[in-house]
Every structure is written in C-alpha cells, then in structure tokens.
Amino acid sequence: MAEHDEWLYEINSKQPLLAIDFKEIWRYRDLLLLFVRRDIISAYKQTILGPLWYLIQPLFTGVIFTLVFNNIASISTGGAPPFLFNLAGITMWSYFSQCLNNTSNTFASNAGLFAKVYFPRIISPMSQAISALFKLSIQLFIFTCFYIYFVLKGFAISPNYTLWFFPFLLLIVAILGLGTGMLISSLTTKYRDFRILIGFATTLLMYVSAVMYPISEVQNSKALSEYTWLIELNPIAILIEAFRYMTLQEGIFNWGLLGYCGVLSLVVFFMGLIVFNRTGRNFIDTI
Amino acid sequence: MSDIILKAENISKQYRLGTVGSGTLRDDFKRSWAKLRGKEDPFLKVGAVNDRSQKSTEDYVWALCDINFEVKQGEVLGIIGKNGAGKSTLLKILSRVTAPTTGVIKSRGRIASLLEVGTGFHHELTGRENIYLNGAILGMTKAEINSKLDEIIDFSGCERYIDTPTKRYSSGMTVRLAFAVAAHLEPEILVVDEVLAVGDAEFQKKAIGKMQDISQGEGRTVLFVSHNMASVKSLCTRGILLEQGNIKLEGETDTIVNDYLNLSSAEFDLKQRTERSGNGKIKINNAQFLNRSNKVVQVISSGDYLKMRVSFDVNEEDFEHLIFGFSISDVHGNLKAMTVTDEMALNINHLINRGYIDVEFSRLPLRGGSYNIQLVLSENNTSVKNHLDVIDNALNLKVLEGDFFRTGKINRRYNALVLDCNIV
DSSP states (O other): OOOOOOOEEEEEEETTTTOOOOHHHHHTHHHHHHHHHHHHHHHTTOOSSTTTTHHHHHHHHHHHHHIIIIISSOOOTTTSOHHHHHHHHHHHHHHHHHHHHHHHHHHHHHHHHHHHHOTTTTHHHHHHHHHHHHHHHHHHHHHHHHHHHHHHHHOOOOOOOGGGHHHHHHHHHHHHHHHHHHHHHHHHHOTTTHHHHHHHHHHHHHHTEEEEEHHHHHHHHHHTTGHHHHHHHHHHHHHHHHHHHHSSSSSOOOOOHHHHHHHHHHHHHHHHHHHHHHHHHHHHHGG | OOOOEEEEEEEEEEEEOOOOOOHHHHHHHHHHHHHHHHOOOOOSSSOOOOOOOSOOOSSSSEEEEEEEEEEEEEOEEEEEEEESSSHHHHHHHHHHHHHEEEEEEEEEEEEEEEEETTTOOOOSBBBHHHHHHHHHTTTTTTEEEEEEHHHHHHHOGGGGGHHHHHHHOOHHHHHHHHHHHHOOOOSSEEESGGGGGGOOHHHHHHHHHHIIIIIIIIIOOEEOOOOHHHHHHHHOOOEEEETTTTTEEEHHHHHHHHHHHHHHOOOOTTTTTSSOOOSSSSEEEEEEEEEEEEEESSSEESOOOOOOOOOOOOOOOOOSSSEEEEEEEEETSOOOEETTTTTTTTOOHHHHHHHHEEEEESOOOBBEEEEEEEEEEEEESOOOGGEEEEEEEEEEEEEOOOTTTTTSSOOBBBBSSSOOOOOO
16 A cells, blocks of 8 residues: 555644644634634623723722822822823733733633634634733723823823834733743643632732833832842833833833843743643643 | 545553642653653553553553554444543544544544534524534634524524523523534534434434435545444444454444444443442342253243342341332343333332342243343332442343244244233
8 A cells, every 4th residue: 555645634642842733723713703702792791881891990990009009109100190100001911911811721711622622722812812902902992082181181291103113012912921821821731739829920910010100110219229120121011111101201112122022022922832732732631 | 545534553542540749740750851861751651451440550541552543535433332441532532632642643634523512602602603603613614604504503493592692592402503513514524422312302313314414425434432332333334342442343333333232241240340320228249040940041042931030239228118120122222121120019128138039030021132131229219319229231131032932933033022912
C-alpha cells in the first residue's frame, strides 16, 4: 500500500511549540461572533435595568473614588476634574481586568463545552476580549458625555494630538489582558490555588496601577520613593497614564515606555498562547 | 487503498489515578526535569492494565493501549465494549477533545462528534439563537445553518417554541432540538455516542432513521458507540470490540456482537460481580441450574424439568416483606418473560433465611436458544430505592430444542417462549 500524504489533518501526541492554525480560526469566525453575541445578550438577561448596569457600575465607582481619594485623601489630579480623572482610570482598568478575569476562567467555565466538542480553543478568549470591547464602548460613551459636560462648565481640558494612538493603546491593553489571562487559565486547570489567588491579586493590582492617582504623585512622595519603580514599570499604570494624557493632558506619555509595554505585552501574549494551546489539548483529563 | 478515510496508529492514552495534589506537582516536576535533559517522560514506562475491579498499586493506568484501526469511506463502524473498556476515551481522542499520549490519527475528512447532544446550549437564548450557536460550535458556518434552518426546526418538531428561551423547554424538547441540529451537520465523519438513548419512542425511531439515511443514503462515515446491541447490529457494517483498552476483536458486526454478549454473560461468579445495584442488605452469592437429581447443568432441553437455585448472603437481618423476581431475555437484551413473587402473593422471608430459593419448572417453556437471566431482590415493593440486589445477566441458559408438548415432535428453535394453551 502506497502511503499518500494527502491527509486533511492529523491528531498527534506531539505538537510543535506554537501550532496555530489560522485557516481553522478563520473557518470558525461565525462561532466567534456568536459567542460575542451570547455573552452580551446573556449577561443581563432577566434583569430590569439590563445594559444600564454597564453605566451604573463605573459611575458609582467613579463617585466613590472621587469622594475617598480626592475629597478625603486629597490626592491632586492636576488641572483635570477629579471625577473625570477617575473615570478615565476606571474605564481603562475595567477593560484590562475584564479581559484578564474572563480569560483566566476560560477552561473552568467552559469545561462542559470543551469536554464535548472540538473547536479552536483560542476562539473562547478572543470572544471574551471582543465582548469586553462592547462594555468598554458604553463606558467610553459615558466618559465622553461627562467630558463634554465638564468642558461646558468651563474646565480647560482638551484632547491632544496623541489621541490617534488610542486604538493601539487598546490593542496593547487587550493583548496584555489576554496573555496574562491565558497564562493563568492554564495554571488553574490543574492547580486550583491560582483561581483563589487571581481573585484578590487583581484587586491589589488595581492599587499599584495608578487608577485613582497620577504616577507623578507617587514620584513626589518621599515615603514611597523605594517602591516607585513598582508603579513606574507597571505596564498597566503606564497605559492608563497615557490614556489620561491623550484625553486630559494629565500624566506621562513616553514613546519609550509605551514601546516597552508593547513588547512586554507581545511576549506575555505569545507565552500565554503557547501555554494555552498545550493546556487545551489535555486539560479535560485534569480539570 | 485510497478510500481509507481515517487511520489510527498506536493510539495510547494514559491517565493518572487518584486526586490532584502535591503528588501530581512532584510528578510534574520530574516530568519537566526529564524533558529539560532531553529524556523520555519517565511515567510513560509505568502504568497498569485498565482493570477497573482490581485494586491497583500503580498511580498510572492505560485507558487505551496501542490501538490501530482503519475506517473506510462510507463505513459505519460500531465500537462496543464493557464500561471502562476505553470506548469513550477513544471517541474523545477522535473528536479532538483530548490528545492521545502516544500515536497518530490521520484523517481525510472533518470529524464532528455527537458525544452528547446539546453541547453549548445557552438556556437564556431562544431556540433559534441556540440553533445558530450550537451549529457553529459543531463546525457549521452561518450560511450553512441559514440554508438548513427550516429543515432543522421542522425535524425537531419544536416550531411553536422556537423563539422562546430554551430554559422554558422540557428536557425532551431540548434534546430534540439539539439532535435536530446535530443531524443536519455535514461532516465527512460523524462520531455518535449513545444519543439514541434519549427522547420518546417516536423520536428515537426518527433518529435511527436519520442515522440510517446518513450512513446509507449519503455515504457518510459514522463511528457509532452504543450498548444497545440491536441498534449496533442494524446500523453498523463493521465492529471493533474493546476490552481493557485493547482491541479484542475486529470484524463483522454479528461476530463482534455475539462475542461481546458472551463476554458479559460469561461471569458466573456472582459473589465477585461488581456490576450490580441495590443496597446490599442481602446479596446474591450464587445461582445455578439443577436437574431433577440436583446435579448442576449448563444446557437443558425445552420441556425438561429445571430448577434454578439462587443463594444469598444475609448482611442485615432487619428486612420486611421480601420480593424475589427474575426475568428472561434473549441475548440481544429483549425481554421474553418475567416472574415476581409479589404478584403470586408469596411470603418468601423464610426461604431467604434458609439461604436459597429454588425456582422450579416442571416443563421449561423456552424454545431452543440462548437466554440471559436477570435476578432481582427487593423489599416491600420493586421501586428502585427498595432494591436489595439486582444483577443483570446473572446467568446464561442454553436451551436445546425439545419436546415440550410430549408429542414426539421437536419444537422450533427460536428465542421465544412456548405457550401452553388449549386450542378448541
């Protein structure tokens, strides 16, 4: 019998390090969109306020942050209105944390599905990043509304030319969130310790990510000078600062630092992808 | 031959027993250490044969061991075996849910699996939305689903509810809808596992019909896993019999099925039997056939005297009204006859205390053939929660053609009863 090498595909016990079948992902593009639709539709089904919750969550967080950090702890936000300052931070942070949290739960929450059918597993975290984008756009809308409101009230704020970079900024945030999430999701399948860890780790991470204070405040503070690097090198802090600089002219915008964020995100993303792919092959045996 | 559509080479799958804990972490480190030094995975060398009922000293077990087979285009391959023989593991590997530990599977066509219907159904979405979602999960594109939507809805018979969230559906309706989607998939290879066990009789008939259409009419390749030997026989063209992770037999469906049925009835040691249900207050420990002079017999002629003696171990004495029953099935699992003592208004408690019950036939009313006997012991009534001990296929009885009516004529061989009645 002559061996014809015309097999459509092989299921092999061994696999190259970075085996991503882009053609296959393209074939499943409809599934990606349907997943996104499912996430958006089902998130607030059978609630009275529905998608309004997307508005309420950041608004209240913004109000509380302003009360606590600006009015009580009197953290300076430069020339920008404190509420808008916080809202900008929250908007970017919640996109990152949503990507991270949802992705890190991929295997656990889809175990029933993954145990039954095959589709490129990467579709699942991809759909999470896209449906998080929907939530982000609602929050950006509120941000814009309040922005206009504060401009009308006479605050001297205006976006600057670096705003063109915004889509790329989002891309970096998404890739970073996905990458970290995928790394963690692979670890949680076998050792559940990580699931407990990730819960409070993200909350802690928010406090070192310059969400409700500017980096400059930390740099000026004498008491914290030893730990300034922790925030200065934190990619999320850099990205949030950059967003505030684009929109409110407050913060640090440094191409070198953004380049560092971009490279770091890509490294984390590809590491995550490799680990995710490896885990996806066998995780059903260990979950 | 070029019409081989699927080929499995040396497929093995190893599982770790026990729970995930510090032990697994230690093994993981050993494994990565071996990998770093470029050595082979040290745990691939260990691992016991997968015999579920035996206590094992090893942490690793081979669920599948060096499986090789080929499937030709248009073939319906039945995969049968006892629980834990490796059927589902094989299907999981074939449908790419999990990867094999060693070996390669080569395929010339897309594989879609029906490991369990309704995968990915989201109960908040409507029936229509779920058709799209489920279809896409199973590998269809939106355009494909669009073109078949009416057909799918029609097949499911849930038209009235199609725009209602599926959480309002009855479970049967969900299954119907799910199977309707799956049945309209058009992969080159379809993997089916026990889906026919769901739905009402009408729908089962529809489902089997659809399966036959898929395999015969459309020339699709199907891999079919089931415990229902009747449907395996009617659907499959070839079979594989798995036993403890190895292929025991491969070939014609009839030979495979017969071998499998002998396999499951060959275990007469009822004390060791683990495939039983009931609370075990009383356990059947032995059952045998005796002739008029109390000698053990294996083969009996139709119309002869036969005594079935069933002995018990009484583990707890506090039972109330006991019920004993037995049923006789042919080797395909079709019920032929049954008798239960509560219908006879018998009190058998004292018989249990004696240690055995005798079932006496002065003239055995079975035609020539092979029969399996199920034994049931229950308390007060025969509801499942009152079962003391139930053993399927406890005994196999081979009956030879005989002279039931004492007329000198041998009755016909057929897996059925001889009814004693008056013709006037």
